[in-house]
Amino acid sequence: MAHDFRVWAPGRDRVELVLGARRLPMRRSGGGWWERTVEEAGPGTDYAYALDGGPPRPDPRSPCQPHGPHGPSRLVDHAAFGWSDDTWRGTPLPGAVLYELHVGTFSPDGTFDGAIERLPHLVELGVDAIELMPVAEFPGRRGWGYDGVALFAPHHAYGGPDGLKRLVDACHAHGLGVVLDVVYNHLGPSGNYLPEFGPYFTGRHSTNWGDAVNFDGPGSDEVRALVVDNALMWLRDYHCDGLRLDAVHAIADTSAVHVLERLAEEVAELAAHVRRPLFLIAESDLNDPRFVRSREAGGYGLxxxxxxxxxxxxxxxxxxxxxxxxxxxGPLGLLAKALRQAWVYDGAWSPHRGRAHGRSPAGLSGHRFVVCAQNHDQVGNRARGERSSVLMSEGRLRIAAALLLTAPFVPMLFQGEEWGATTPFQYFTDHEDPELGRAVSEGRRREFAAFGWEPEQVPDPQDPATFERSRLDWSERDKEAQAGLLAWHRELIALRRRIPALSDGRLERVRTDHDEDTGLLTVARGPVLVAVNLGATAR
Amino acid sequence: MAHDFRVWAPGRDRVELVLGARRLPMRRSGGGWWERTVEEAGPGTDYAYALDGGPPRPDPRSPCQPHGPHGPSRLVDHAAFGWSDDTWRGTPLPGAVLYELHVGTFSPDGTFDGAIERLPHLVELGVDAIELMPVAEFPGRRGWGYDGVALFAPHHAYGGPDGLKRLVDACHAHGLGVVLDVVYNHLGPSGNYLPEFGPYFTGRHSTNWGDAVNFDGPGSDEVRALVVDNALMWLRDYHCDGLRLDAVHAIADTSAVHVLERLAEEVAELAAHVRRPLFLIAESDLNDPRFVRSREAGGYGLxxxxxxxxxxxxxxxxxxxxxxxxxxxGPLGLLAKALRQAWVYDGAWSPHRGRAHGRSPAGLSGHRFVVCAQNHDQVGNRARGERSSVLMSEGRLRIAAALLLTAPFVPMLFQGEEWGATTPFQYFTDHEDPELGRAVSEGRRREFAAFGWEPEQVPDPQDPATFERSRLDWSERDKEAQAGLLAWHRELIALRRRIPALSDGRLERVRTDHDEDTGLLTVARGPVLVAVNLGATAR
Incomplete structure (x- = not known):
């Protein structure tokens, strides 16, 4: 047993490896890297780094944070896991139906292992892949995951590295792919020690979360490498099939090779090496085809x-x-436009933005767009986290499902949507620092003023009851109304599998017709005509 | 049991369905199509069409020609086959190693079933997919397959439709993909009844084989549909993973949407429907990036x-x-150029052609090029069909294998190459018409004059001994010299699997160095340096 510890801390004069009570000086090895080989260290060893004699800090590339983001890091041997998915050959994104889930609230256990028990439900439903909300170590035990700070460490409360591997392995055994949501546009407000190590952030650009991650300033080569290595780790060492890149519009990069293009390139080569399709999905509200256009055509190739x-x-x-x-x-005509080309604002003037927005997606395949009738954001970023199930009639839920699952795009469901779960999905956090907790709660309330929601309607994110309320109630699934909606979703997915025209991504072949007055709308999908009545009168 | 017979014969006044001794008049159904439903017909029924009272002709879309290309067609129910490859999720082309084989000479049996028995050898070798030389019904029992005339019917002597399905199913059970060689640029000289049915050929363009297939003249919509439907059938109904499109430089098409682009588009949608990667490989000597560039970038998207x-x-x-x-x-510098970018003539002046040839492949991934040290053409189109094993030393065979299997491209082996088989692969035919047989033999001899080979060296293609001589001799494989070369190939493929840099397709990262005088050449492939000595002196 021996381990080569390596850490990048370019601006420091002294870096020590902290092993229990011992502090071992590290040696400069060029380019801002420090290293030290320790004979008695190996998988399971806990360690930290001390910078210029300061307190122990977790490794920026820590593979495991068994005691949360502030504690020591732990070495992991990825090769030691007993995978059983040798025959898994991946699942391509085109033609897939995705299912977004939050590990903490998806199952009663709220863990990776808890999710495994529910996989047969997903197989019966007919989806192709789960999409996990972020699992990188975040502060506390409860959270959506977008406050992650240890990007390489699956959350300890979910089951850590082995737990995630067990879930991915089980998914593959069930014929399900795994997409992981990863956040490269910011780090959480608590436990982010990266700035102490090096220029991971830059004031050259700012985002909703403050200084931007440094993708193009001095020192950015190593920041970019960290992101690329992180992405490759999930795909290679955790056998994930794809990644969902959070809010890429907040990834500011003026480099000639955008970090997302570099990432796409590296992932393509990894796919060739592991011999299965690997894919990258961007969350972006820019309506810019560049993200998904092929690299040959000047895009980033996501x-x-x-x-x-x-x-x-x-x-x-x-x-x-x-x-x-x-x-x-609002107008039916805009819905029809979305049904034809996903983006409504394709250069059109956006009243909400007070400016023209977006660009035409012409020439792109529908397979390049992930669409949903609900997701964690659209449900959870409502004041009370209400799902559509409590906002509209069952008839309208069925209409939403029909339009979603006959779309020329990649449809995605959000956990429980398939049976019209009535449990909310609210915003919850578990910050140890009461000041930070209060700030988050207050910020949340202010944010909702724009929607006209009253501050007192907004549940306290820090209250454990907010989290508990958001947990899926699986007993609902078998109730009559819910069972009917579930059957509707199953049938629609089965129909999509059976009729090639339904997953056909050629947008130029989608024809819609609508009447604003009567509320009737039709979508022609090859031999299938989807006809819905959104008017007040039955017809 | 009932079957709707449909055939396209736009210029005819009368079309009859021939069932045994009966001739049943068909009804015009628009667009040049004729149809008739027969209650007592179904899978296994033999049939033909008579045009304007003429003799029975096989269906241009015949799924089975149990008695060869001149006999009646037979109905096939593709849904009836008992597939066992439900868990097969395809095999992507990037990173793959292909293995080209000819069904008739690969195994002692010379059938699809005979090939199944040899699959364990390919699994041990480590290749990812077999590439079958054309199997569409051609005249006689012996042939390379490029004289196919019933494009939808797997050759009866190989085992027909069920035989091919058994082979594909067995390949998938062994973890091997299947690529099928298909010929859309011409039809064979005997048994081609398509011109009697409609404008399948046009004098607007000419090819080595005479009039070109009509992809852009009057009536070409249905010709294009036949080709697209044919390709989709192999991928959908026969579960093939990819197609190799023979000599696409002889597919003349001035349409705004080239038939190959249309094909790529349709195959991409089928891939989304069947949820596994499907791919198209073109044989082309044009060195034109357009064929493999993405459709978004103005290419055909192969x-x-x-x-x-x-x-x-x-x-x-x-x-x-x-x-x-x-x-x-010849010069080492040109080999080095090929090792870096596959195409040597990238706009450079070609002495053999007497003109500049090709265009730079810059910007394309190495995964877009299939390369080989031997293939059916390069071996078989020599006067005596000699393999490299009888043309060069074992050391040079090992050099060829090393350069091939560390290349940034998609490497392909030709049956028996892996053990240095000494059996030739000669050109063989089995034309019934002695005139045609003689014409083929003579043409063959004339063709070789350019290479300086004597006519008497060229074996008679019609002689059954020519075919027998070309059959792989599996007993050779265990001989000492052969076993050593086989182990060399296995080790190289295993190395390629282990070291990601070896399958990395980024051509800008390939560095070569060479010395024309000493014959030393190196290729840097990430951490691996491939060094070969092509000089006369050991070093």
Missing amino acids: DAAWADEWHHALHATLTGERSGYYTDF | DAAWADEWHHALHATLTGERSGYYTDF
Whole structure:
């Protein structure tokens, strides 16, 4: 047993490896890297780094944080896991139906192992892959995951590295792929020690979360390498099939080779090496084809992008809501446009933004867009985290499902949507620092003013009851109304499997017709005509 | 049981369905199509069509020709086959190693079932997919397959439709993909009844084989549909993973949407429907990136192209041959160029052609090029069909294998190459018409004059001994010299699997160095340096 410890800390004069009570000086090895080989260290060894004599800090590339983001790191031997998915050859994104889930609330256990028990439900439903909300170590035991700070360490409360591997392995055994949500645009507000190690952030660009991650300033080569290595780790060592890149519009990079293009290139080569399809999905609200256009055509070569406008157009029509960004939606004609090309704002003037927005997606395949009728954001970023199930009639839920699952795009369901779960999905956190907890709660309430929601409606994210309330109630699934909706989803997915025209991504072949007055709308999908009545009168 | 017979015969006044001794008039159904439903017909029924009272002709879309290309067609129910490959999820082309084989000579039986028995050998070798030389019904029992005339019917002497399905199913059970060679640029000289049915050929363009297939003249919509439907059938109904498109430079099409682009588009949608990667490989000597560039970038979107120049550069260097097209090759510098970018003539002046040829492949991934040290053409189109094993030393065979299997491209082996089989692969036919047989033999001899080979060296293609001589001798495999070369191939493929840099397709990362005087050449492939001595002196 021996381990070569290596850490990048370019601006430091002294770096020590902390092993229990011992502090071992590390040696400079060029390019800002420090290293030290320790004979008695190996998988399971806990360690930290001390910078210029300061307190122990976790490794920026820590593979495991058994005691949370502030504690020591632990070495992991990825080769030691007993994989049983040798015959798994991956699942391509085109033609897939995704299922987004949050590990903490998906199952009663709220762990990776807890999720495994529910996989047979997903197989019966007929989806192709799960999409896990972020699992990188975040502060506390409860959280959506977007506050992750140890990007290489699966959350300890979910089951850590081995737990995630067991889940991926079980998914593959069930014929399900795994997409992992990863956050490269910011780090959480607590436990982010990266700035102490090096120039991981830059004031050259700013984001909603403050200074941007440094993808193009001095020292950015190593920051880019960290992100690329992180992505490759999930795909190679955890056998994931794809990644969902959070909010790429907040990844500021003026480099000639954008970090997302570099990432796409590296992932393509890894796919050739592991001999299975690997894919990258961007969350972006820029409506810019560049993200998903092939690299040969001057794009970044990501495989797909979330198209939230498809959701907005549908949601505004189904609920009549017009506040916040729903200002830009509502008319049936805009829904029809979304059904044809995912993006409504393709250069058109956006009242909500007060400017023209987006660019035409012409020439792109529908397989390049992930669409949904609900997702963690659209449900969870409502004041009370209400699902569509409590906002609209069962008939409208069925309409949403039909339009989603006959779409020329990549449809995605959100956990429990398939049976119309009535449990909310609210915003919850578990910050140890009471000041930070209070700040998050207050910020949340202010944010919702734009939608006209009252501050007192917003549950306290720090209250454990907010988390508990958001847990899926699986006993609901078998109730009559829910069972009917579940059967509807199953049938639609089965229909999509059976009729090639339904998953056909050629947008130029999608024809819609609608009447604003009667609320009738049709979508022609090859031999299938999807006809829905969104008017007040039965027809 | 009932079957709807449909046939396209736009210029005819009368079309009859021939069932045994009965002739049943068919009804016009628009667009040049004729149809008739027969209650008592179904899978296994033999049938033909008579045009304007003429003799019975096989169906242009016949799924089975149990008695060869001139006999009746037989209905097949593709859904009836008992597939066991439910868990097969395909095999992507990038990173793959292919293995070309000819069903008739690969195994002692010379059938699909005979090939199944040899699959364990391929699994041990470590290749990812077999590439079958064409199997569409051709005249006689012996042939390379490029004289196919019933494009939808797997050759009866190989085992027909069920035999091919058994082979594909067995390949998938062994973890092997299947690529099928299909010929859309011409039909064979005997048994081609398509011109009697409609404008399948056009004098607007001409090819080596006479009038071109009509992809852009009047009536070409149905010709294009036949080709697209044929390709989709192999991938959908026969579960093939990819197609190799023969000599696409002889597919003349001035349409705004080239038939190959249409094909790529349809195959991409089928891939989304069947949820596994499907790919198209073009054989082309045009060195034109358009074939493999993505459709978004203005290309046809094929997945890869054969790069014969890689072979030529290697072969000329290893053998010293300089006749025929080898005129253009020989210097180590040209081999080094091929090792870096597959195409040597990238706009450079080609002495053999007497003009500049090709275009730079810059920007394309190495995964877009299939390369080989031997293939059916390069071996079989020599006067005596000699393999490299009888043209060069074992050391040079090992050099060829090392350069091939560490290449940034998609390497392909030709049956028996892995053990240095000494059996030739000669050109053989089995034409019933003695005139045609004689014409083929004579044409063959004339063709070889360019290479300086004597006519008397060329074996008679019609002689059954020519075919027998070309059959692989599996007993050779265990001999000492052969076993050593086989182990060498296995080790190289295993190395390629283990070291990601070896299958990395980024051509800008390939560095070569060479010395024309000493014959030393190196290729840097990430951490691996491949060094070969092609000089006269050991070093």
